[in-house]
Amino acid sequence: MxxxxxxxxxxxxxxxxxxxxxxxxxxxxxxxxxxxxxxxxxxxxxxxxxxxxxxxxxxxxxxxxxxxxxxxxREFKLKKHLKRTVADMSHDLRTPLTSIKGYIQFLKLDDLKDSERKEYISIAEERVGALEILINDFYELSLIDSMDFKIELKRLNITKILKECILSRYNDFKYRDLEPNIDLCKDYLYIVADEKLIKRVISNLLHNTIKYAKDSCFISLKREDDKVTFKISNNAENITLKDVEHIFDRFYMADKTRSGKGTGLGLSIAKNLTKKMKGSIDARLNGDVLEISLTFKAMDI
Missing domain, CATH: 1.20.5 (Single alpha-helices involved in coiled-coils or other helix-helix interfaces)
Incomplete structure (x- = not known):
C-alpha cells in the first residue's frame, strides 16, 4: 500500500x-x-x-x-509591379499628349504658312492615332484580366485564318521591304479557339515581326502529333536572352528608353488571350533570330 x-x-x-x-x-x-x-x-x-x-x-x-x-x-511584388505599370502607362500617355500639345501651340502662330499648318495638323493627327492605340491596348488588357471576360470557343480552320491574317498585312510587309518565307501544311488544320481572339493574337505576332525584323522573317504552320504549332521568326538587332525571358511581360520593351512607338503590350495581350483559349505561347533566341511559337491542341476533321 x-x-x-x-x-x-x-x-x-x-x-x-x-x-x-x-x-x-x-x-x-x-x-x-x-x-x-x-x-x-x-x-x-x-x-x-x-x-x-x-x-x-x-x-x-x-x-x-x-x-x-x-x-x-507576393503583395510587395504586386505593389512594385503596379507602381512600375502606372509609371510606364503615364510615360506612354504623356509622350503623345505632349507632342499633340506642342503642335497645337505651333498652329496658333500668326505667321504660319499653309504648308506648315497642313504638316503640323497631319503630325498631330498621327499622334492622336497613336494615343488611341495606347488607350485601346490599356482597355483591352483590363478587359482580359476581368472576371467578366467571355470567349466563344469553337472549331476553327486555323490554316484559313492564318492565310487571311498574312494577306491583311501584305502592305505592311511590302512597306518594310520584307518578303516572308511561308511554309504551311498542305492539309487544312483545325483547332478550338475564339475566332476573333485568335486573329488578334496572330495579328499581334505579325505586327511584332514586321516592326522589329531586320531583313527576313519565316512563318510556318505544322501539325506535330496532337498539336498544331504556328511559328514566326525573324532576325533582330540588339536583342538579348534577358529580353526574350521578359518579352511577354506587360510594358516590357527592349528599348529601355521607351523611345520607340508602342506600349510593350502587344505580346502580353497575345499571351493572355492564348492562355484564355487553353493554348500556349513561348519565345526563344537562336543566335540573332527570335522565334515565337503558338501551340494549340489539334482537332481532327
Whole structure:
C-alpha cells in the first residue's frame, strides 16, 4: 500500500512538473509570436520541451508564418509591379499628349504658312492615332484580366485564318521591304479557339515581326502529333536572352528608353488571350533570330 502511494505521488509530481513546463512553454511560444507579429524578430517559433502536442502546435504555427511571409512577398511584388505599370502607362500617355500639345501651340502662330499648318495638323493627327492605340491596348488588357471576360470557343480552320491574317498585312510587309518565307501544311488544320481572339493574337505576332525584323522573317504552320504549332521568326538587332525571358511581360520593351512607338503590350495581350483559349505561347533566341511559337491542341476533321 505504501509502495502504491509512493508511486502515485511520483506520478502526480511528474504530471505537475509536466504541466508547469508545458505552461511555461506556451508562454514562451506566445512571447515569440508577439515579437514576430511586432516585427521584432524574423524567424520561426522554437520550443525547448519535448511534447508531441506542443510540437504539432508549433509546426502548424510555423506553417502559418511561412504562408504569411509568402503573402507579404507576393503583395510587395504586386505593389512594385503596379507602381512600375502606372509609371510606364503615364510615360506612354504623356509622350503623345505632349507632342499633340506642342503642335497645337505651333498652329496658333500668326505667321504660319499653309504648308506648315497642313504638316503640323497631319503630325498631330498621327499622334492622336497613336494615343488611341495606347488607350485601346490599356482597355483591352483590363478587359482580359476581368472576371467578366467571355470567349466563344469553337472549331476553327486555323490554316484559313492564318492565310487571311498574312494577306491583311501584305502592305505592311511590302512597306518594310520584307518578303516572308511561308511554309504551311498542305492539309487544312483545325483547332478550338475564339475566332476573333485568335486573329488578334496572330495579328499581334505579325505586327511584332514586321516592326522589329531586320531583313527576313519565316512563318510556318505544322501539325506535330496532337498539336498544331504556328511559328514566326525573324532576325533582330540588339536583342538579348534577358529580353526574350521578359518579352511577354506587360510594358516590357527592349528599348529601355521607351523611345520607340508602342506600349510593350502587344505580346502580353497575345499571351493572355492564348492562355484564355487553353493554348500556349513561348519565345526563344537562336543566335540573332527570335522565334515565337503558338501551340494549340489539334482537332481532327
Amino acid at each position: 505504501i509502495f502504491i502511494n509512493i508511486v502515485l505521488i511520483i506520478i502526480i509530481i511528474i504530471l505537475l512538473f509536466q504541466k508547469m513546463y508545458s505552461k511555461r512553454e506556451i508562454k514562451n511560444i506566445t512571447k515569440q509570436l508577439k515579437y514576430i507579429n511586432e516585427g521584432k524578430i524574423d524567424n520561426k517559433v522554437t520550443i525547448r520541451l519535448i511534447n508531441k502536442e506542443i510540437e504539432e502546435l508549433t509546426k502548424n504555427i510555423n506553417k502559418s508564418i511561412d504562408i504569411r511571409k509568402q503573402c507579404e512577398e
